[in-house]
Amino acid sequence: MSKREVKQNNKHPIKDDNGEIRERRVIRYEQFDVNAAESYFSQEIRETDWINLGKSKFGEDFADWKFKCPKCGTVSSGRDFLNKGMAAEKSRVVCIGCAWKADNFFGTFGKGLVLNRADESKIEVFPFAD
Numbered sequence: 316m317s318k319r320e321v322k323q324n325n326k327h328p329i330k331d332d333n334g335e336i337r338e339r340r341v342i343r344y345e346q347f348d349v350n351a352a353e354s355y356f357s358q359e360i361r362e363t364d365w366i367n368l369g370k371s372k373f374g375e376d377f378a379d380w381k382f383k384c385p386k387c388g389t390v391s392s393g394r395d396f397l398n399k400g401m402a403a404e405k406s407r408v409v410c411i412g413c414a415w416k417a418d419n420f421f422g423t424f425g426k427g428l429v430l431n432r433a434d435e436s437k438i439e440v441f442p443f444a445d
């Protein structure tokens with residue numbers, strides 16, 4: 316992971332164990348210990364790097380990519396969603412088992428990844444399943 320600019324005022328940098336600066340969300344609950352709460356927030360990665368990572372794990376077809384729900388552990392692929400008449404892209408943000416969504420208040424409990432997109436928006440996604 317490389318150093319990142321802090322572009323949004325709802326973010327602040329925290330140094331990790333290697334002394335690298337990582338961007339994390341501000342802790343919302345004042346009673347949380349910052350160091351303890353750090354693990355609740357997902358690492359950030361450029362979306363292009365994430366796409367390359369996914370291709371290296373599962374191949375070129377996104378429908379074959381597998382994701383693990385951070386809440387119930389269900390593993391699903393884009394093809395599972397297609398088979399239920401839903402968009403394959405949902406597999407990275409919605410659990411087909413418990414319907415947990417990566418964009419809810421608790422996100423992915425720090426188990427997923429926050430993708431930095433080309434337009435500078437961010438999206439939190441489920442972790443890859445393996």
Ligand SMILES: [Zn+2]
Nearest residue numbers: 384387410413
């Ligand atoms: Zn689930």
